[in-house]
Amino acid sequence: MRILIVEDEAALRESLASQLKAADFTVDTAADGEEGLYAAKEYPIDLAIIDLGLPKLSGIELISQLRGAGRSIPILILTARDRWQEKVEGLQSGADDYLVKPFHFQELLARMQALLRRAGGWSQSVLQCGDISVDTRSQIVTVGDRVVELTSFEYRILHFLMMRAGEVISKAELTERLYEQDFERDSNVIEVFIGRLRRKLDPHGNRQPIETLRGRGYRLALARAEAVPRARADG
Amino acid sequence: MRSLSGRLLASVSLLLIVFFGLTIAVLDLLFRDLSERSIGELLDAQLIALLAVSETDDHRNPQPAGPLAEARLRQPGSGLYAVIRAQDGTLIWRSPSLLGRETSLGRTFTGSERRIERQRLDDGSEVMTLSAPIDWEVEPGVSRPYVFSVATSVAPYEAQLHRFRQQMFGWFLGLLLLLLGSLALLLRWALQPVRRIEREIREVEGGSRTALTDVQPTELRGLAANMNTLLASERRRVEHYRNTLGNLAHSLKTPLAVIRSTLSSGGAPVHSNVIDQQVGRMDAIVQHQLRRAAAAGGAVVGHAGVDVAPLLNELRAAMSKVYAHKDLMIEVAAPDEARFAGDRGDLFELGGNLLDNACKWCRTRVRIGARREFDAFGRVRLRLSIEDDGSGVAPGDRERIFERGMRADEQVDGQGLGLAMVREIVALYGGELTIGDSALGGAQIEVVLPGR
Numbered sequence: 001m002r003i004l005i006v007e008d009e010a011a012l013r014e015s016l017a018s019q020l021k022a023a024d025f026t027v028d029t030a031a032d033g034e035e036g037l038y039a040a041k042e043y044p045i046d047l048a049i050i051d052l053g054l055p056k057l058s059g060i061e062l063i064s065q066l067r068g069a070g071r072s073i074p075i076l077i078l079t080a081r082d083r084w085q086e087k088v089e090g091l092q093s094g095a096d097d098y099l100v101k102p103f104h105f106q107e108l109l110a111r112m113q114a115l116l117r118r119a120g121g122w123s124q125s126v127l128q129c130g131d132i133s134v135d136t137r138s139q140i141v142t143v144g145d146r147v148v149e150l151t152s153f154e155y156r157i158l159h160f161l162m163m164r165a166g167e168v169i170s171k172a173e174l175t176e177r178l179y180e181q182d183f184e185r186d187s188n189v190i191e192v193f194i195g196r197l198r199r200k201l202d203p204h205g206n207r208q209p210i211e212t213l214r215g216r217g218y219r220l221a222l223a224r225a226e227a228v229p230r231a232r233a234d235g
Numbered sequence: 236m237r238s239l240s241g242r243l244l245a246s247v248s249l250l251l252i253v254f255f256g257l258t259i260a261v262l263d264l265l266f267r268d269l270s271e272r273s274i275g276e277l278l279d280a281q282l283i284a285l286l287a288v289s290e291t292d293d294h295r296n297p298q299p300a301g302p303l304a305e306a307r308l309r310q311p312g313s314g315l316y317a318v319i320r321a322q323d324g325t326l327i328w329r330s331p332s333l334l335g336r337e338t339s340l341g342r343t344f345t346g347s348e349r350r351i352e353r354q355r356l357d358d359g360s361e362v363m364t365l366s367a368p369i370d371w372e373v374e375p376g377v378s379r380p381y382v383f384s385v386a387t388s389v390a391p392y393e394a395q396l397h398r399f400r401q402q403m404f405g406w407f408l409g410l411l412l413l414l415l416g417s418l419a420l421l422l423r424w425a426l427q428p429v430r431r432i433e434r435e436i437r438e439v440e441g442g443s444r445t446a447l448t449d450v451q452p453t454e455l456r457g458l459a460a461n462m463n464t465l466l467a468s469e470r471r472r473v474e475h476y477r478n479t480l481g482n483l484a485h486s487l488k489t490p491l492a493v494i495r496s497t498l499s500s501g502g503a504p505v506h507s508n509v510i511d512q513q514v515g516r517m518d519a520i521v522q523h524q525l526r527r528a529a530a531a532g533g534a535v536v537g538h539a540g541v542d543v544a545p546l547l548n549e550l551r552a553a554m555s556k557v558y559a560h561k562d563l564m565i566e567v568a569a570p571d572e573a574r575f576a577g578d579r580g581d582l583f584e585l586g587g588n589l590l591d592n593a594c595k596w597c598r599t600r601v602r603i604g605a606r607r608e609f610d611a612f613g614r615v616r617l618r619l620s621i622e623d624d625g626s627g628v629a630p631g632d633r634e635r636i637f638e639r640g641m642r643a644d645e646q647v648d649g650q651g652l653g654l655a656m657v658r659e660i661v662a663l664y665g666g667e668l669t670i671g672d673s674a675l676g677g678a679q680i681e682v683v684l685p686g687r
Contacts, residue, residue: 082526084583097556097559
């Protein structure tokens, strides 16, 4: 999943970015409102973390413009101001949740995952499709009762496919969602990883959890165990 | 024109000058009319006297017989003159007072009616002349037309008019000055309370006074009362800030001390844990004190009041997002007339914390209502009531839940800070806070605040 961090405080931005990467997210960063707006419009972002006090374009402005442009990605705002009036203003402009600084990274991660789940139509932190289950908190993947060891990149692909289970996702989109913007793109890499993932999830090759639709992309074909897709609560 | 008295004086003097100017013009007109009429009467009398003493002379012309009764007609240059002319203008007789003077008097007269006119003599003096056509019986049965003219110099009248005008201007000027002077004094007296307020405000600024005296004229009593309210709330606020700052600095020292002692005691692995704990503690302290400091508090002067209903709806929308995972049903029941007499940010904070708390503890339902009511003193009050369907608060805990996190140096985890804040804001506004059971099954918190 690809995350955009818009934060002007370099130390916080860098520390968040490295922690999110360690948690198997793809991360883009922007240091001011205008840069953030550009990145959010141009890159296939799954979630944006936006600081409210930004130079050039305030966080509220940025969110309003994004929502005005029809971008409905989940947005989590960071703010140093914890009065309700300011929280309400932020949420009214179109954000989905807020976090008051300073915060623990674990709290941020939990809020992000909740927002991502909601956007994907999931309500529990454990995603379950057929006999495959992905615990987004502990990153433990099980098939039936068997725990499957995945590399970081394999987990990223599976997480993304599970989030959007049932949807066809093109190879290009997968690449964009899982690589940084300046990464040398090579679609063969994706094929290789999908191949490895298939072998780990389905060693006997009899269930085919990940379908390949020729010329269109991939789809996680197993039924969601918790099928409660609902409209996201966008403001 | 910056000053009130300056404006008043200027406008009143303008009015007075216009008024006196008109009065002077009218009086002048009346006086001239009067003197012209009296000149006319004098000339009439002289003409009749001349006619009375005139007899037909040897040349069969009318002529005064014997000495004239009026001494001024005999005295040259006296200013009273008389002339008798034939109809063609030939001089027949003139009074001795005209000796050595030009005799154009009455020469230009034509017509059949007596007439008064103003004439300028050759020596420059101005006269009023009454000329009358008379048919004189020169011998029995034979009448011939003549013109009898009498004239008087207007110089004495002009002098009189001039004197009259001088006196009149003098009086009016005196009157004007007297009026303006007394008006200035009156204004000084009437505006004294304003000056006093101004002086008192200066003294308040200077610090030698804390409030304005409340015995003011009725018109200023409201101003003084509002000013005093403002001053009192300003003082409270300063005190509030000072306390907050003191508490903040004081309470941050403890965690800092813990961190320092941990660092100096060595033992790296425990560091991050202890430091994180202390940072959390410091953060909670800063949060708590910042929110306290941000509360405006106190009655707000000259404020229309905050509309409660739209604010609660905004909060509901925000809560629906924050608690999107809970599938909440939040009911807002606030009439349009419900208004809060205070700071908007404070009401946001109060409502936000109460709703947040209710959403946290409820199962699915939260109800928030507002009502406008009057207290025993007839003041408008705003009653807010927040209910949820959670497990409620046990009677023994009801006092305590608002206490949590109250003491800044107490170990807090961020929970309960909101309710402490609620209590703080309610106290700032001199309101009431009660907690009880809700019909929904959970807790019901009621808050009474100044309304509008």
